[in-house]
Amino acid sequence: MTDTLVPFEDVLKDFDPALGLEVHVELNTATKMFCGCPNEFGAEPNSQVCPTCLGLPGAMPVVNGKAVESAIRIGLALNCTIAEWCRFARKNYFYPDMPKNFQTSQYDEPIAFDGYLDVEVEGETFRIEIERAHMEEDTGKTTHIGGATGRIHGADHSLVDYNRAGIPLIEIVTKPITGTGAKAPLVARAYVAALRELILALGVSDARMEQGSMRCDVNLSLAPKPSSGEPGETKLGTRTETKNVNSLRSVERAVRFEMSRHAGVLLSGAKILQETRHFHEDTGTTSAGREKSDAEDYRYFPEPDLVPIAPAREWVEELRGTLPEPPSERRARLQGEWGFSDLEMRDAAAAGALSLIEETVAAGAAPQAARKWWLSELARRANDTGVELTDVGVTPAQVAEVQKLVEAGTVNDKLARQVFEGLYAGEGSPAEIVAARGLAVVSDEGALSAAVDNAIAANPDVADKIRDGKVAAAGALIGAVMKEMRGQADAGRVRELILEKLA
Amino acid sequence: MPEITRDEVAHLADLARIDLDDAELDHLAPQLNVILDSVASIQGVAGDDVIPTSHPLPLTNVFRDDVVRPCLTPEQALSGAPAVEEQRFSVPRILGDEQ
Numbered sequence A: 001m002t003d004t005l006v007p008f009e010d011v012l013k014d015f016d017p018a019l020g021l022e023v024h025v026e027l028n029t030a031t032k033m034f035c036g037c038p039n040e041f042g043a044e045p046n047s048q049v050c051p052t053c054l055g056l057p058g059a060m061p062v063v064n065g066k067a068v069e070s071a072i073r074i075g076l077a078l079n080c081t082i083a084e085w086c087r088f089a090r091k092n093y094f095y096p097d098m099p100k101n102f103q104t105s106q107y108d109e110p111i112a113f114d115g116y117l118d119v120e121v122e123g124e125t126f127r128i129e130i131e132r133a134h135m136e137e138d139t140g141k142t143t144h145i146g147g148a149t150g151r152i153h154g155a156d157h158s159l160v161d162y163n164r165a166g167i168p169l170i171e172i173v174t175k176p177i178t179g180t181g182a183k184a185p186l187v188a189r190a191y192v193a194a195l196r197e198l199i200l201a202l203g204v205s206d207a208r209m210e211q212g213s214m215r216c217d218v219n220l221s222l223a224p225k226p227s228s229g230e231p232g233e234t235k236l237g238t239r240t241e242t243k244n245v246n247s248l249r250s251v252e253r254a255v256r257f258e259m260s261r262h263a264g265v266l267l268s269g270a271k272i273l274q275e276t277r278h279f280h281e282d283t284g285t286t287s288a289g290r291e292k293s294d295a296e297d298y299r300y301f302p303e304p305d306l307v308p309i310a311p312a313r314e315w316v317e318e319l320r321g322t323l324p325e326p327p328s329e330r331r332a333r334l335q336g337e338w339g340f341s342d343l344e345m346r347d348a349a350a351a352g353a354l355s356l357i358e359e360t361v362a363a364g365a366a367p368q369a370a371r372k373w374w375l376s377e378l379a380r381r382a383n384d385t386g387v388e389l390t391d392v393g394v395t396p397a398q399v400a401e402v403q404k405l406v407e408a409g410t411v412n413d414k415l416a417r418q419v420f421e422g423l424y425a426g427e428g429s430p431a432e433i434v435a436a437r438g439l440a441v442v443s444d445e446g447a448l449s450a451a452v453d454n455a456i457a458a459n460p461d462v463a464d465k466i467r468d469g470k471v472a473a474a475g476a477l478i479g480a481v482m483k484e485m486r487g488q489a490d491a492g493r494v495r496e497l498i499l500e501k502l503a
Numbered sequence B: 001m002p003e004i005t006r007d008e009v010a011h012l013a014d015l016a017r018i019d020l021d022d023a024e025l026d027h028l029a030p031q032l033n034v035i036l037d038s039v040a041s042i043q044g045v046a047g048d049d050v051i052p053t054s055h056p057l058p059l060t061n062v063f064r065d066d067v068v069r070p071c072l073t074p075e076q077a078l079s080g081a082p083a084v085e086e087q088r089f090s091v092p093r094i095l096g097d098e099q
Helices: A008-014 A065-077 A181-202 A248-267 A313-320 A327-338 A342-350 A354-362 A367-375 A377-385 A396-407 A413-424 A430-437 A445-458 A460-467 A471-484 A491-501 B006-015 B022-043 B074-078
Strands: A015-026 A089-092 A102-105 A112-121 A124-137 A141-145 A157-161 A168-174 A214-224 A240-245 A275-280 A285-291 B088-092
Touching: A008 A015, A008 A181, A008 A248, A015 A181, A015 A248, A065 A112, A065 A124, A065 A168, A065 A181, A065 A313, A102 A124, A112 A181, A124 A181, A181 A214, A181 A248, A181 A327, A181 A354, A214 A248, A240 A248, A240 A285, A248 A275, A248 A285, A327 A342, A327 A354, A327 A367, A342 A354, A342 A367, A354 A367, A354 A396, A367 A377, A367 A396, A377 A413, A396 A413, A396 A430, A413 A430, A445 A460, A445 A471, A445 A491, A460 A471, A471 A491, B006 B022
Parallel strands: A240 A275
Antiparallel strands: A015 A168, A015 A214, A089 A102, A112 A124, A124 A168, A141 A157, A157 B088, A214 A240, A275 A285
């Protein structure tokens, strides 16, 4: 079945979107949520499991205190109230990714609730209301065998690795986000980006979306626009939940696609089915998943094996003292220190480059140079390869080193791009790449002088113009020299030589 | 008096991935009602002043230090599995969709 899509611009004529974002963050504690197994990514299958996280009979869970601390810090950073008393709950469902047949989570007593996070989109600030942040455990990883596409349908059996089962998760749920109109896809993206920035600043997770340590479920519904004159009816439409949207760009695309799809369904007179959807990175589309279970289908009940959590107010205040600078204040401070224009600052924030620029500056680069590399060459690379800027394969220290090479005249901007090519390919440090690839600007005056002489001889009319004082014509000769030197010359020095010789 | 209907039993069976036929539903629904009736008699004893008890001991904040402890080996972990493939637990075909 193909979806009838309404062009995005037309969706807004008839409908107002409402967003709801659920973000799961895997904490970077040393151990799992309820047992002492290591919390590590990429270990061999079923090598980080014990009787507790395998749900073996008689095994008893014990809460990881560090995970509770991280949960409270996240809650405080999101301006939430921290529960005086709360419990864990069992979420019962029948799927082999949890060997206990339930997931230990929190239900109606989350550790943190009623907060907000302000995000900025194109100069406009949106306050995203946070409904709750609760603690739970991650599930095991299933691999479906026998189906053509690795999907569950058509598979004849599945394999389960429980290394991930029990890793501490914080689920952060927004209240319905309305009033964003055409900016809904950008607001969704900006929220997840801001949340990621906050999580990284707190140091509680590495928040790598492509590795799944930060995952986003995108809820979207459309409500008919109130007809003019009538008081606005705020009833929300039926929502769909697009699961596991795993990059900032995909969050934006998933919202955009679902808005167009919902509008197509609604305008045809049909109803939106409340269901989960799968997002497809390759096409930017979604497809139907399962019908959404009602909360009561999970038969939540208080976890009898874990005693309630009642964080002392002194502890909460102590943790409040460990919070990083709030993102908006940090942006204002950095803008002052760097001397960026509003537009430059906004672009850098939107690209998720603030911390990268900050670290590059700390490594010795000038702010504008750091900005230039991260938002041009490296942003292009991230976009082309479909990864976040942080995962582009180049560190802030390396960017600063490349910039030093540029300032020392060892390489020019064009050659610097080739140094980055070497860094992507893992060929060593910038200096090593310059040496190995022979990228250094030729400072051999003899070779340079000969190339300038050749260019003058080959372009006598241009040379005459320069002799007559038309200095602007030098560009044509510089181009010829750079071509002969295969780009490995300092354009400024070439220009000097040309003007000297034709004076 | 709470009553569990035949439809509710069918829904629960569906959630639990248990295939019950009509005869079994007819048989089980009244039985479950007997059990619920028995539990309901406790409601008569509990007064409004008694809050539901989830934990019998007045304990809170039992935390563990974030220190790694030895795991099972994969061989130990998988030793009770009916079927193993590629060092993973092999489970029969999953009906329905991803959770």
